[in-house]
Amino acid sequence: MILWILIAAMTAAAALSILVPLAHTRAEEPAEDVQTADEAVYRQQLEEVERDLDRGLIDPAAAEAARTEIARRLLAAHERGQNGRKSAESKSSLRTAQVIAVAVLPMFALGLYLFLGAPGMPDQPLSARMTAPAEDQSVDVLVARVEKHLAENPEDGQGWVVVAPVYMQLGKPEQAAQAYANAIRLLGRRDDWEANLGEALTVANDGIVNVAAREAFERAIALEPEAIKPRFFLALALGQEGKTEAAIAAWQDLLEGADPREAWVASAVSSLERLGGTVPEMGDGLRGPDQEQMAAASQMMPEDRQQMIEGMVAGLDARLKSDGGSADEWAQLMRAQVVLGNEDAAREAFELAQAAFEGDEEALASINDAAREFGIIKSN
Amino acid sequence: MIVELGHYALVLTFALTLIQSTVPLWxxxxxxxxxxxxAPPVSIAMFFLVLISFAALTIAYVTSDFSVVNVWENSHSAKPMLFKITGVWGNHEGSLLLWVLILVFFGALVAYFGSNMPSPLRAATLAVQGWVTAGFVLFMLATSNPFNRIPSAPIEGNDLNPILQDIGLAIHPPLLYVGYVGFSITFSFAVAALILGRIDAAWARWVRPWTLLAWAFLTLGIAMGSYWAYYELGWGGWWFWDPVENASFMPWLAGTALLHSAIVMExxxxxxxxxxxxxxxTFSLSLLGTFLVRSGVLTSVHAFATDPARGVFILVLLCLFIGGSLSLYAWRAPLLKQGGLFSPISREGALVLNNLFLSAATAAVLVGTLYPLALDAITGEKISVGEPFFNLTFGPLMVPLLMAIPFGPVLAWKRGDLLAAAERLYAGFGIAILAVLFTFWLWGMERVLAPIGVGLGVWVMAGAICEIWTRxxxxxxxxKRAFERLKGLPGAAWGTATAHFGVGVTVLGxxxxxxxxxxxxxxxxxxxxVNLSGYAVTFxxxxPRRGANFIEDVGHFTVRQSGVVIAEMEPSKRLYTARQFPTTEAGIHTVGFSQIYLSMGEGRPNGAIDVRVYFKPLVTLIWIGCVIMAIGAVFSMADRRLRVGAPKPSAKRSPQPSATPAE
Incomplete structure (x- = not known):
């Protein structure tokens, strides 16, 4: 509102700068006439010569010469002045000028401004952006605020705890690792921070568990021996180090009795199978992603999501191939492979399913329907 | 709100310029x-509006409002406050806003001080000034709007080009702009005179002070830019005949000619x-300079704005203004009445000579600047026209001009006496010869031209003193009487002598x-x-050292003269980390008017380093001379008298007393 009042005031002042001189009636004495202006200049020059002569700045001869020169010009100016002019004021041009000032100027300026400007947008100086309510702000702003706070108070451990997972989400594992390390240094050890520190270090290292990460996981296990995350990464580390036997044992130990709905299970299963181990008995549960997993997947970065889905599909694939499953599960695998663009794998699944349900007309029919629906076989 | 208010003020200014360009002219x-x-009230209104606009942008910079694209692109919240403010014009959009601010400021000055001008002249002048303003404001609104916004402000800005984070470059553009834009007033006066078909007496009176003002600022601006290049670029040079330098030098040469011809006219x-x-x-060359720098047709340190759309727009503006005014000149100039006659040997004659040489020199620089660009545009061949070209063209033009400088002020108006003038300059000539001999004695006979150059500089300086002496x-x-006369000398006389003395000082340097x-x-x-010119410089x-926003390698050097330590110097190579931008900081130690100059190059693995060591005798005189010239212009401007040049009474009536020199 204040903006519009000020805009109106500025416009009014601009219009007045035109209207006021237009309203003035013509000066009574035509002393401002062009030619007399010239003459005035020359008369002033004459006076100046007299003054210089009085002060002894020029000698009488020079003064005489200057006077002659000026007088010559003055005469010429006077002659020109004889055919003087009269101000020709026309009513119509006056009207036009007034209309321009009152109507055209504000409309033009306002129209152009509305086209170019952003009248609704408030100023956003640094100080205002830093103190605005958190819910109005983007993650970047919030992170910057926390960073600024931490730059000023680097000993605030809670701040590091808050910012660390955000860094992880933003794909900045190095900063996340640093933040977890700071939190642990300031607030003492906690198994989940240690595990997250290890995870951040691993992600920062392109998925290879290095010594620092392994130490972090080991510290986490020392605090909480049943924690899943550190055990998962340690098993992964064993596999990466080529200790196949130990790795298989670690994976089997981890998967023993695990809830298959857990997000990590599929990838653990596929890792185990890649090493050639057998998947142990797991707890019961629906096969396939549950609500939580779907929600987790939808929040993930696209690459991560892709990776998670691939992990789950690989898990399903391995299980159906080794243990078999229902017709619907085979159909689910076919669909997943098609969605992932693995045409060959989808066809393979289709053939395996056909082989598995040989003789079961009902199951074969539903598998054929599914295959037709997913475009694996031609729909004739 | 403040930002938007500034934006609206700029738009409203544009609307006013359209009215200003038409109604008063009509x-x-x-x-x-x-x-x-x-015309006058609208001029003043426009000035306040642009001032609001400029203040709004400055506030946005000071508070780091990165919702403004321009601020985000060129500032950083951690930048020192000084560079936040200078950052306002350290970029394309902001510098244009400064340009427009100066433009309307000068318009307002004409409106304010012009009450004694004939009203048609004043109205037409302000209207022409309105055209120029309209062109530049439209250019800003269309292609370079400093008030464009980003809906969600980024957290941090991109910082200012580190090479511009320097106090020298912070004040260099405003000085240059006052110079460039100051010439817009004389341009507007000239075009107004052409439109009205008449040159009034007031016209003649107004041109000189405006030209002087613009010229003084341009002189300082060029000198400042030159000194900046000297200490920042690390090549030990102070003038490179770079197109951007030429862009400011051409209006200076033309402006110098204008200022002298304006004296004759007045x-x-x-x-x-x-x-x-x-x-x-002169103003066309200012516009050309703006075009060269702003359009990005050159790629040099100065061309921090590069955008073809802008280039085309400003080229169209350039063609409109230059082409339009020259066509108007061709059409209307025959209407203007030619004034007084004079003989070739006279003050007027000397000033015409000055104009001839300066115009030719401007043409030489213009060719040297534009030829490589034209060649590049037509054939794609890249050549660089450097010092040799200008030494062959510009140099020879300057020598006779410098020789003639002392004669001008001692010649009489209308009909002068060369012999009498020469008599007054005997002393100066004697001093110059002594200077030549002294230089030969000091540096030997290997270089013949240099002592003569020294003599030329001394000749110009001594000539200026002779002029005051003879007056x-x-x-x-x-x-006692002489002292009174000295105090009573008109400001213009002091101005002439001081400025000419400054020229001599610069030439000597x-x-x-x-x-x-x-x-x-x-x-x-x-x-x-290393031993040079009697100084022993030890490495x-x-x-390494860490600064606010850079890291640097600092070399430490000790300078000794006959075994006694006289200075410790620390040149450095900096790397501005935010933009990964390296700069060189030369080490400079001033001894009297001379300087020892150190610049470091690449380091070698064994701790050795490439070093350039210079001893530059009297180098500071180059810039001191420029400052003296500008002071001369101020003296001359302070001369508010109404001036008239009358011929000396005929020599037969009052014979000229022979002014025999004292020495």
Whole structure:
């Protein structure tokens, strides 16, 4: 509102700068006439010569010469002045000028401004952006605020705890690792921070568990021996180090009795199978992603999501191939492979399913329907 | 809100410029007083509006409002406050806003001080000033709007180009702009005179002070830019004939010519048509300079704005203004009445000579600047026209001009006496010869041209003193009376003498610093010493150091003269980390008017380093001379008298007393 009042005031002042001189009636004495202006200049020059002569700045001869020169010009100016002019004021041009000032100027300026400007947008100086309510702000702003706070108070451990997972989400594992390390240094050890520190270090290292990460996981296990995350990464580390036997044992130990709905299970299963181990008995549960997993997947970065889905599909694939499953599960695998663009794998699944349900007309029919629906076989 | 208010103020200014460019002019042509009367108040209104606009942008910079694209692109919340403010014009959009601010400021000055001008002249002048303003404001709104916004403000800005984070470059553009834009007033006066078909007496009076003002600022701006290049670029040079430097030098040369022809017009009512043409040329060259720098047709340190759309727009503006005003000149100039006559040997004649040489020099620089660009555009061949070209063209033009400088002020108006003038300059000539001999004695006979160059500089300086001497005539009137006469001398006389003295000082600096410079370029290991011009410079070592927003390698050097330590110097190589931008900081130690200059190159693995060591005798005189010239312009401007140039009474009636020199 204040903006519009000020805009109106500025416009009014601009219009007045035109209207006021237009309203003035013509000066009574035509002393401002062009030619007399010239003459005035020359008369002033004459006076100046007299003054210089009085002060002894020029000698009488020079003064005489200057006077002659000026007088010559003055005469010429006077002659020109004889055919003087009269101000020709026309009513119509006056009207036009007034209309321009009152109507055209504000409309033009306002129209152009509305086209170019952003009248609704408030100023956003640094100080205002830093103190605005958190819910109005983007993650970047919030992170910057926390960073600024931490730059000023680097000993605030809670701040590091808050910012660390955000860094992880933003794909900045190095900063996340640093933040977890700071939190642990300031607030003492906690198994989940240690595990997250290890995870951040691993992600920062392109998925290879290095010594620092392994130490972090080991510290986490020392605090909480049943924690899943550190055990998962340690098993992964064993596999990466080529200790196949130990790795298989670690994976089997981890998967023993695990809830298959857990997000990590599929990838653990596929890792185990890649090493050639057998998947142990797991707890019961629906096969396939549950609500939580779907929600987790939808929040993930696209690459991560892709990776998670691939992990789950690989898990399903391995299980159906080794243990078999229902017709619907085979159909689910076919669909997943098609969605992932693995045409060959989808066809393979289709053939395996056909082989598995040989003789079961009902199951074969539903598998054929599914295959037709997913475009694996031609729909004739 | 403040940002948007600034934006609206700029838009409203544009609307006013459209009215300003038409209504008063219509009034001037129709001789309608009321329509003409709107020009001054509208000028003042425009000034305040642009001031609001500029203040809004400055506030956005100071508070780091990165919702403004321009601020986000060129500022950083951690930047020192000084560079936040100078950052306002350290970029394309902001510098244009500063340009427009100065433009409307000058318009407002004309409106405010112009009450004694004939109203058609004032109305037409302000209207032409309105055209120029309209062109530039439209350019901003269309292609370079400093008030464009980003809906969600980024957290941090991109920082200012580190090379511009320097106090020298912070004040260099405003000085140059006042110079460039100051010439817009003389341009507007000239075009107004052409439109009205008449040159009034007031016209002649107004051109000189405006030209002087613009010229003084341009002189300082160029000198500041030159000194900045000297200490920041690390090549030890102070002038590179770089197109951007030439872009400011051309209006300076043309402006110098204009300022001299304006004297003739003011005092003798002659050379009117030529002055009008020079005024048009001078501002056209300012516009050309703006085009060269702003459009990005050059790629050099100055071209921090590069955008083809802008280039085309500003080229169209350039063609409109230059082409339009020259066509107007061709059409209307014959209407203008030519004034007083004069003989070739006279003050006027000397000033015409000055104009001839300066115009030719401007043409030489123009060719040297535009030819490589044209060649590049037509054939794609890239050539660089550097020092040799300008030494062959510009140099020879300057020598006779410098020789003639002392004669001008001692010649009489209308009909002068060369012999009498020469008599007054005997002393100066004697001093110059002594200077030449002294230089030969000091530096030997190897270089013949350099001592003559020294003599030329001294000749110009001594000539300026002679002029004051002959005006005061202390031998004839006695010391006490002479002192009174000295105080009573008109400001313009002091101005002339001071400015000419400054030219001599600069010439002396240029000649000695280029001809007698001692230079070593070599690899030095810690402990190594080079001897130059009686100074022993020892390299002690290099150490890293961390600054506010840069890291640097600092070399430490000790300078000894006959075994006594006289200075410790620390040149450095900096890396501005935010933009990964390296810069060189030269080490400079001033001894009297001379300087020892150190610049570090690449480091070697064994701790050795490539070093350029210069001894530059009297190098500071180059810039001191420029400052003296600007002071001269201020003296001359302070001369508010009404000036008239009358011929000396015929020599037969009052014979000229022979002014024999004292020495």
């Amino acid at each position: 009034g001037a042509v129709r001789e309608d007083d009321r329509l003409m009367a709107i 005092k003798r009512d002659a050379l009117k048509v030529w002055t009008v043409l020079l005024a048009i040329f 005061v005539k202390p031998r004839e009137v006695g010391l 240029i000649v000695t610093a280029s001809a007698f410079q001692d230079e070593y370029v070599q690899t030095m290991k810690p402990g190594d010493t 002690d070592g290099v150490a």
